[in-house]
Amino acid sequence: MTLWSEIMSQPAALAASMAELHDPVAETAAWMKGAGITHAVLAARGTSDNAARYAQYVWGARNRLNVSLTTPSLFSVYGRPPDLAGALVVGISQSGESPDLLAVLAEAKRQGRPTLAITNSSSSPMARLADRALNLGVGEEAAVAATKSYTGQLLCIALLSAAMAQDLEQVKGELDEIPSVTEAVLASEKEIGVNAVDFVGHDRCVVIGRGFHHATAHEWALKIAELSYLVAQPFSSADFRHGPMALVERGLGVLAVATQSPLFPELSELLAEISAAGSHVVAISDAADCPANQVIRVPAVAEWLSPIPAIVAAQVFTYHLTVARGQNPDRPRALRKVTRTV
């Protein structure tokens, strides 16, 4: 029950993380201010790369910071790194150990660029290498599939955004309700489980989300691949229209993340089209009028923080789907907790 207990521990883990990160993010934001930064380059893999996708939207929309996800092989295997002039270079990694990501940070230091590590261990190689390190403080993660480290990364990115914008006082209420909202999602785990069991017959699926939920779609798809062994491909709703829309037919399982936002009308229209074409649509939503065959309800929160409760609902869905498919969520095949790629 390791994975399940870590999923259920998230309200407490996030509350602890929020307290632990309060001062370090303020100090990090102050340090960034004087560091001559025009944009940010992020290095991450797997789940942490999905947290990096979240940073693209949060830091972009709230802090006007242009964020790019880098290509580690140019640094590690090719030895042909780009010029990082103007960049803050950020590594995001639960373990802080993957050699390809360490190569990106080492090169950034060689170029004299400011470096930041976001890891779940203050003694990790990445935390020791970077100029500054933020420690998630969600406690040791034992399950192979990342859950609380992902929500901890999202929270850390959100807190750093508030510190950069110096609007922590204004958004404090929105942040403070995250642990209780997450708790409310977990309280509905039995209903979510029913939706998951209904989905068990699908063996091909896509996961759709856009904007802040581009990250949620990618992370939900990754959890499904790791745990349920379904090929679940994530798409932004805009990219989906540029080609993959052809996949839609009876029998395709479509998972969507559609909370209220300026993107909701566009996403709604797409889901209605998909559903009309006979695909089975399950959506995570806080909207009364979400056009899906089944809706997993989550509480409404400020849009920029909505990826936290949404992914918790997706984790619960995936856990139940995995069990319903007869797989063991605590022993995903072929994986280890710490993956080291070159």
Place this chain on the structure above:
Amino acid sequence: MTLWSEIMSQPAALAASMAELHDPVAETAAWMKGAGITHAVLAARGTSDNAARYAQYVWGARNRLNVSLTTPSLFSVYGRPPDLAGALVVGISQSGESPDLLAVLAEAKRQGRPTLAITNSSSSPMARLADRALNLGVGEEAAVAATKSYTGQLLCIALLSAAMAQDLEQVKGELDEIPSVTEAVLASEKEIGVNAVDFVGHDRCVVIGRGFHHATAHEWALKIAELSYLVAQPFSSADFRHGPMALVERGLGVLAVATQSPLFPELSELLAEISAAGSHVVAISDAADCPANQVIRVPAVAEWLSPIPAIVAAQVFTYHLTVARGQNPDRPRALRKVTRTV
């Protein structure tokens, strides 16, 4: 036979494009030099976004230019664009018409940043909006699924790299052989067709490539989704180890792009593991020792240009797979040639 004739026209189209782009890329590179650029921000969707992935590696490895793929919704739907200080902003689009991409270029101009359009129509809205435009010159593309516009985009990105590096004389031989190498790939279309027919029983597959072929993996997967209606998920081999490796089992179809490169040892090792676990591996390769169940042979070319012949082989494979699955490659369902997303 529209799609097939466009696939077969690529040697001639690429030769024409090379002649047409020679002077414009030199002028564009000269203009970039004086434009105060520290990094590049690319806006694209669908196939063009895969060309943008190629630019990340080519411009990164050969020109030390840090390239990021942007998030159009921040510009179009949210109206919260990031600060583009230091950026060259590049739109890549066959039609040059999608409103979300036009929103990125319009904002870049508002911020006084240099803008470049790479389109297949010099009278497109994107070409007219940008400070400078490069026209692919591959001729009108009528098929819904992009083929010659993609190889044209790759060639344009490669030529601009040579112009930026001012090493056109040194790499002229490598570039000049591209049309004939592409011709050689097309001459083996019957053998590739046999590989495709053998693959027809798979309904779940992944596509693996890394480095310069990260783009090839994404574009092959997109062609398969659009035309064959298979969920085919693309991965870098490094990201594949960080979770999706759990998908590997008997019955999973694995497509890989594994031409000779500094990444070949790592990718080889992964493919051997996947094959040993019982998944069926088909690889596009120029290497004698590629550990796959079936190898689609392509001629060896300079690594930075290898995505051009490799994707042509993948297009032929996908065309035959589509026909073998009883689908019409000229009428992919639910798609139009020009997709306009907000």
